[in-house]
Amino acid sequence: MNIREELKERRLFFDGGMGSLLQAKGLKPGELPETWNMLHPEIIEQIHVDYLNAGADVVTTNTFGVNRFKYKKEENYSVEEVVTAAVKLAKSATERAGHGYVALDMGPTGKLLVPYGTLEFEDACEVYKEVVRAGAAAGADLVIIETMGDSYELKAAVLAAKEESDLPVFATVTLDEKGKMLTGGNVESVTALLEGLGVDVIGLNCGLGPVQLLPFVENMRAVASIPVMVNPNAGLPRSEGGKTVYDIDADQFAAAMKKIAECGASVLGGCCGTTPEHIAKMHEVCKDVPVPIVEKKDRTVVSSYSHAVEFGGRPVIIGERINPTGKPRFKQALKDHDMAYILNMGVAQQERGADLLDVNVGLPGIDEPAMMVDAVKELQSVLDLPLQIDTANTQAMERAMRIYNGKPLINSVNGKKESMDAVFPLVKKYGGVVVALCLDEDGIPETADGRMAVAKKIYETAAEYGIDKKDILVDALCMAVSSDKNGALTTLETVRRVRDEFGGKTVLGVSNVSFGLPMREHINSTFFLMALQNGLSAAIINPNSEAMMAVYDSFLVLAAMDENCGRYIGVYAEKEAEKKRAKEQAKLAQPAPGTDVGMHAGGNTAAGRGDDGSPLKRSIIRGMAKAAAEAARAALETSDALDIIDREMIPALDEVGKGFEAGTVFLxxxxxxxxxxxxxxxVMKEKMEADGTAQEKRSKIVLATVKGDIHDIGKNIVKVLLENYSFDVIDLGRDVAPEVIVERAIKEHAPIVGLSALMTTTVPAMEETIKLLRKEAPWVKIMVGGAVLTQDYADAIGADGYCKDAMGAVNFAIECEK
Amino acid sequence: MTLDVDRREVFRYLGYRGHEADEKTKMLVEACISELNLAAEPKVVSKELPLVTGEDGWIDGGCFQTKSMNLSKNLGGCGQVLLMAVTLGMGVDRLLMKYGKLQMSKAVVMQAAAAAMIEAYCNALCKAWAEEYEKKGLYLRPRYSPGYGDFSLSCQSMILDGLEAGKRIGITLTDGGLMVPTKSVTAVIGISEKKEPCHVEGCEACGNLDCAYRRSWQ
Structure with missing residues (x-):
């Protein structure tokens, strides 16, 4: 019998801590515990035997911290060597004890992944794969991925385990006392992620003791459809005379573990501070607790790094704006690789109440898979909303699903065999909920019966791939009511029947219904309300549309889904107040000629700052973005764009810049x-584009924070100011290798390169970059800046200019052009 | 968790050098602090370890060994050290990245406010520890961090490992030796039986008198 089958029949017991036992046996601070697989194999093997004799069914190899960052053949041992030795010791122990499975142990890499750290997702996968390959070859029975605090790294580890072996995968995460992972996930989000990835057992370990973990085990049992395992610490740690000690003894541990067993954990073990005694006592009191039944939960869930969104309760709003269809400005942003534009669209939709964001970046002539990956990375770097990966390009879909930090929504599959053959294997591998369009080789059925038949076929085919009905969102399809008067009714009937007859969940792109009609919002919002009333689970809409959101927010109140009308009041009380304020401000905004309009930035700014000049100049000097845009629009009515830029905007910027240099204006x-x-x-640009004129761009400037440095605030400040002065900035980001900077400088034939480094430790990387630039791109003028740099330092590493602040960079760049 | 952030420190980091800020910036500072309070999850690990000092600034702090004249002066007469690692958590880094991409004016203020916030957190912890130790007749020296003076940054990784700061509070190091989450601090605090009340610490202990961010400019 293998462990998967055994799990169905009985409760399994893991071993306990390893590190603390090794310390007791003389492992020194700073010494790598896994070196003992080679240095003291007898001690490691004996610990395994002790655990097996204490009642453990599974022993964990001494490989928690093994990866290529800590183990290198040249320095100590190769990863393969350490892992192979560890598995052999554990196997030998199971032979001596006469029973037991060997779990290949993998913990965090100790590095944070990009974008917050410097380890690329695929590199993290590769780091784990190395361990899996060696462990599987040496004969491990399963893989245990444990003590994970970051869902993204966890995903990399699971993919590595599944791509490099067929072994069962157990995965456990560490929570803090609030039930959160270090990078922000919770029980629900991590369960969604791990079940999506197809692990065998999920659970919790380390961080807390069994008493503190109990409520989180209950949470996990409530949402998980697979067995749950729990390996707590021996209580909470404290420091005593330089040693870490834990606050409960073996008896208390066992008693607390019994409650966890009764709460339905299928696999039990221990982590830091637990010993064979803890495991023996736990085994003794838990072995007769009945084995829990693991029920499949009918929950349709997607997740981001931080939280899960469930379909089937409050209808879910999917923001539709990140889609270039019919948006010339968006198309331009895609061509320019303007990620800030996409990001702003995401932020705006979240602020208006979107639960999820649709991401569609398909445009003829662009590399869609690469763009999709970049867009998903960018959005998930700052937004916590789950994403809907919307593409017909299977390659774009797969690459985005792979690097997505969570369980995504996929848009879409349909009833065509070709579509299902392409999409379902991806959903099976990476996890996800998939939108299923009710159409197939015969087109879109005209009747609800026809659409139900397609939905049924999709459900059945998905099941053949091992994808549950709960992971399908049926799109009943919404046709333009102007071309088919029954179109909306057919859609609504399908929505209702999918819910009632299949117990399924539904989604609709609502706005199609009004195609070809004037004042489309009227039709859209009314149809949206009808769909909600017919049980729609999710709607793909524009959350920036007040009419749509008004319908939605009101519906929630009337359908008893808005407790105490809290959400409604939260949104609309503020709106009402805002209206009042705007009215009052409008009154105030009609000043007597020659007076200031009450927008003064403060009493002690640079003398006379902003008191003269046009409204545009004044708004810029006072840093009022909205007012500046409005003033720009007004100015365009009487003047030419280039003229306004030269006469008002540049002088305003110069004035602020001079104030900054003089110390009267601050950062x-x-x-x-x-x-x-x-x-x-x-505003100017829009007008000039419409007129077919263009402002001449100034020199290209490649900007980067150097390799090893992740502080990019200084570089970003410089970028904002250079762009103000019309320089064509190519921002390579942070932690950028010298070769990448050089390659880009050559490709763009950029006359100027700006480098930033914050730490003394990263200045050598700056020097290296400069050397390489001198060799490969000798025409380039190099400016440098950053907290630790000085003029002397800049001279010493061979830069052309030292910029003590952002204005310094602007001045240097202007000088270079002369 | 709400930390009492010293507004003067925020403006100092922003380069105000004692100048009064305008209302708009003051409002921005308050907005940033509110947002940070929601995002920050301050966490700490600490451990008391025996201290051995030797000639030429040699220091063995239990889990780190180094040579540093500055630190050894700071630790003179101490028999133990209290090691600490603290972080405001990933939520703060997320905010910094978000505004770094969307609104730089807010990003710089957020950066300054977060720096002041972690200082406030460290100060609160050190104050509480000082009171606790004083009850036992022991006195704490000002905290000293790798990177100050000649205390090598390379000790960072040893201190983090010794405290299991990666596993327990999520501090990681990049290849370049930088901590992530970026708003994290490690420090060494001397524990002494003698009370030495007049310590010069922080800014005033630094030799760079020209620094734009120096405290007590004016």
Missing amino acids: PQLLMSAEAAKAAFA
Whole structure:
């Protein structure tokens, strides 16, 4: 019998701590515990035997911290060597004890993944694969991925285990006392992720003791459809005379574990501070607790790194705006690889109440898979909403699903064999909920019966791939009511019947219904309400549309889904107040000629700052973005764009810049002015594009924070200001290798490169970059900046210019052009 | 968790050098602090270890060994050290990245406010520890971090490992030796039986008198 089958029949017991036992046997601080697989194999093997004799069914190899960052053949041992030795010792122990499975242990890499750290997702996968390959070859029976605090790294480890072996995968995460993972996930989100990835057992370990973990075990049992395992510490740690000690003894541990067993954990063990005694006592009191029945939960769930979103309760709003269809400005942003534009769209939709964001970046002539990956990475780096990966390009779909930090929504599959053959294997492998369009080789059925038949076929085919009905969202399809008067009714009937006859969940792209009609919002919002009333689970809409959101927010109140009308009041009380304020401000905004309009930035700014000049100049100087954009629009009515830029905007920026240099304007003000100017520039640009004129761009400047450095605030400040002065900035980001900077400088034939480094430890990387630039791109003028740099330092590493602040960079760049 | 952030420190980090800020910036600072309070999850690990000092600034702090004249002066007469690692958590890094991409004016203020916030957290912890130790007749020296003076940054990884700071509070190191989450601090605090009340610490202990961010400019 293998462990998967055995799990169905009885409770399994894991071993307990390893590190603390090794310390007791003389492992020194700073010494790598896994070196003992080679140095003291007898001690390691004996610990395994002790655990097996104490009642453990599974022993965990001494490989928790093994990876290529800590083990290198040249320095100590190769990863393969350590892992192979560890598995052999554990196997030998199971032979001596006469029973037991060997679990290949993998913990965190100790590095944080990009974008917050410097380890790329695929590199993290590769780091784990190395361990899996060696462990599987040496004969491990299963893989245990444990003590994970970051869902993204966890995903990399699970993919590695599944791609490099057929072994069962157990995965456990560490929570803090609030039930959160270190990078922000919770029980629900991590369960969604791990079940999606197809692990065999999920659970919790380390961090807390069994008493503190109990409520989280209950949470997990409530949402998980697979067995749950729990390996707590021996209580909470404290430091005593330089040693870490834990606050409960073996008896208390066992008693607390009994409660966890009764709560339905199928697999039990221990982590830090637990010993064979803890395991023996736990085994004794838990062995007769009946084995829990693991029920499949009918929950349709997607997740982001931080939280899960469930379909079937409050209808889910999927923001539709990240989609270039019919949006010339968005198309331009895609061509320009303008990620900030996409990000802003995401943020705006979240602020308006979107639960999820649709991401569609398909455009003829662009590399869609690469763009989709970039868009998903960008969005998940700052937004916590789950994403809907919306593409017909299977390669884009797969690459995005792979690097997505969570369980995504996929848009879409349909009833065509070709579509199902392409999409379902991806959903099976990476996890996800998939939107299923009710159409197939015969087109879109005209009747609800026809659409139900397609939905049924999709459900059945999905089941053949091992995908549950709960992971399908049926899209009943919404046709333009202007071309088929029954179109909306057919859709609504399908929505209702999928819920009632299949117990399924539904989604609709609502806005198609009004195609070809004037004032589409009227039709859209009314149809949206009808769909909600017919049981729609999720709607793909524009959350920036007040009419749509008004329907939605009101529906929730009337359908008893808004407790105490809290959500409604939260949104609309503020709106009402805002309206009142706007009215009052409008009154105030009609000043007597020659007076200031009450927008003064403060009493002690640079003398006379902003008191003269046009409204546009004034708004820029005072850093008021909205006012600047409005003033720009007004100015365009009487003047030419280039003229306004030269006569008002540039002088305003110069004035602020000079104030900054003189020490009368400070960094936040400088940047607020820059942002106001940017808002005004955007208005100018729009007008110039419409007129077919263009402002001449200044020199190209490649900007980067050097390799090893992740502090990019200085570089970002410089970028904002350079762009204000119309420089064509190519921002390579942070932690950028010298070769990448050089390659780009050559490709763009950029006359200027700006490098930033914050730490003394990363200045050598800056020097290296400069050397390489001198060799490969000798025409380049190099400016450097960053907290630790000085003029002397800059000279010593061979830079052309040292910029003590952002204005310094602007001045240097202007000088270079002369 | 709400930490009492010293507004003067925020403006100092923003380069105000004692100048009064305008209302708009003040409002921005308050907005940033509110947002940070929601995002920050301050966490700490600490451990008391025996201290052995030797010639030429040699220091063995139990889980780290180094040579540093500055630190050894700071630890003179101490028999133990209290090691600490603290972090505001990933939520703060997320906010910093978000505004770094969307609104730089807010990003710089957020950066300054977060720096002041972790200082406030460290100060609160050290104050509480000082009171606790004083009851036992022991006195704490000002905290000293790798990277100050000649105390090598390379000790960072040894201190983090010794405290299991990765596993327990999620502090990781990049290849370049930088901590992530970025708003994290490690420090060594001397424990002494003698009370030495007049310690010069922080900014005032630094030799760079020209620094734009120096405390007590004016």
